Amino acid sequence: MTARQHLKDQSNGWIENCLRKDLEPLDPVHTFNAVHKIVRSIEEFINISMHEVDLEQFNTLRVMPILRWNSYYNNLLDNMLRPRFEKVVVDRYKRVVLESHQMLVEFSMTGDNLGYSTVMEAAIFYQAFRRHFINTFLIVPTYCKGGVKLSESELLRVLVNISNFCLINVTALQTQLLLSHVYKDYQIDIYQNGAIVGNYQFDFLEKVFTEPERVSADDPVMGEAFKLVANRLLPLARGKVFSLSELTNECLLIKSYFEYFNHTDPIFTLLVNVVEKLVEHIKDEYFISVHQKRFDAILMSFGERDAEIIRQRLLHNSEDFVVISNSHHPFVKIGVHYKSNVNLIVRFLYNLKNASLNKSKQFQIKSGFIFENNVKIELGGLGFQIMDVKRIKRKEFDVVTFRDGVLFNFQCKNNFVDVTLIEKNREKFARKNSLLVRYYLKAIEKEVNREHLLIEKYGVQDVRHFVISRFPVVTKEPSIIMSKDLNRFRRPIVNKQ
Incomplete structure (x- = not known):
């Protein structure tokens, strides 16, 4: 059996023998509604903390x-x-803390360590597993087939068990499968306890467990987009963490990004209009539940042709866990209702916004300059002196810096990579990755061939060239670095031999 086949079998085994086995006896409607409440409590807990x-x-x-x-x-x-915050919000927060306390006690009795000991560490724990919680929630209607109705406390333990002992392994195995497609010398060691260790590792998530974007929503430059809609933003509901007014404001902000980058997209506009109709069915400022007849009527009100486009974007039609977990469809059909929540809607719209803007040439150019500026700011914080140079003898440079007698020349690359392909289509990701690595190595070769311009200007003999990639690139080349890993330059600079 090949290493790749073993990894596939192990991943499928975790999904079938842990995820499906744990969920299959449960009642789908009861479990979905209870887990939906748990997801809100956890999201509130993370955001407040x-x-x-x-x-x-x-x-x-x-x-x-x-x-x-x-x-x-x-x-x-x-x-x-x-x-x-309102009493009910505070009570939910304290309930999460109390449940987290009880889980620590229970798990410690079996010698298991959940990895947190304080309230803030618990928030970080749940943030790290947020994606797993949401993915389990989305798969409930498909995997739950029985009649067992667990309490919210019991279901929280099920979610933690699935996340901490099952899906964390699925994610690791899927990543190793990707690496098996990238590296020709890939191999694994299998230990007696079943542990699998590959000879390469890779982590594509940002510092707060989020996926990389060309321009993130909290980027300072987005303040300019904010100004375009600031006078139209609604006051937020007092005492709440999530609310309809917040969702409305998020829709306005997302639209402002299009305005800021002079970008239009009729499909995006259509879907925002649909969402605005559907969220009229919000309950308790968070849950969205629309009866199937009303849901269909809203979609058909936009015309039969567009209704099918809308349905494909709002609902997934797969029973494959890996496919569902890498989609951003905001609605789930459970019984005779279509259900969602404000966070799933925002997640969907931001993904839609990113996918649309990534097709815009103007956005690609502007976001490239934004990325360069952010790299300068981060390197400045790491002790690099940013040199005020853009061109030398009509040759352009991105970011030229100086530290400890060494001149560092950074090329900033903002080429988009669809990270969902890491699990959905590893072969396609590997092909794209190979192209980018070759492109980046040629970019470095170009810089080496003209480094004499930097030597002449600054009188420094030790010049080092790097490509900083905003999106994940899997490579052994030390001169190609993901932007999230810039902290590696905190280490002392080693002199060339």
Whole structure:
């Protein structure tokens, strides 16, 4: 058996013998609705912990122990959160903390370590597994076939078990499968306990477990787009983490990106109009539930031809876990209703926005300049002196820097890579990856051939050339670096031998 076939078998085994086996006895409607509530609580917990508290409160959460949880800490959370959030929101937050405490106690009895000991560490734990939680939630209607109805507490443990002991392995195996397509000398070691270790590793996620974008929503330059719609934004619902007004504002902001980059897309406009109709069925400022007859009527109101386009974008038609987990379809059919939530809608629209803008030449050019500027800012924070040079004898350079007697010449590449292909279509990703590696190596060769211009201008003999890629590139070449890995330059510079 080849290494690749072994990896496939192991991945399929985890999906069938863990994910499907754990979900199959459960009642689909009850489980879906209960997990939907859990997902909201976890999303609120992550957002409040990381984005909705001040610095003093953040530092308090960093040291607040979960394993030794008691009434003192419970009251402390009340005092911290109740001035800003509704009682039901605070109660859900404390419920997550209490459940996390109980899980720590239970898992410690079997010698298992979940990897968190404080409230903030628990938020990071859930953030790391957020994608797995959502993917499990999306697969519930397909995999749940029985009549067992578990409580929310029991289902949270099921989600943690599936994420921490099943899907984390599926993700690792899928990544190793990709590497088997990229490297000709790929091989694995299989240990007696079943562990599989490949001779290459790869991680494409950003620092906060998100997928890379050409221009992220929190990029400072997006402040210019924000100004285009600032006077149309709605006041946010008081005391809530998620709300319809927030979703409406997100739609306005996404539209502003198109305006800022002078880009139009009739399909995007159509889908935003559809979403605005569907979210009229929002409940409790988060859940969206539309009866199938009403759902069909809304789609048909846009015309029969467009209705089919809309349906394909809003709903997945696969029963394959890997396909579903790499899609961004926001609605799930459960019983006689189509269901979603504000976060799934925002996730869908942002993915749609990225896919559309990536086709725009103007966006590609502008985002390239934005990326260059961000690289300069990050390198400046790492102690590099940014040289004020763009051209030398009519030859263009991206980012030229100086540190510790060495001149560093960085080429910034913002070539889009669809990261969903890592699991959906590894062969296609590998082909694209191979093309990019060859292209980047030629770019470095070009820089080496004209480094005399830099030597003449700055009088430095030690010149080093790198390509910084915004999107993931799998390669052994040390001169090609993903932008998320720029921190490697924190290490002392080694002199050339």
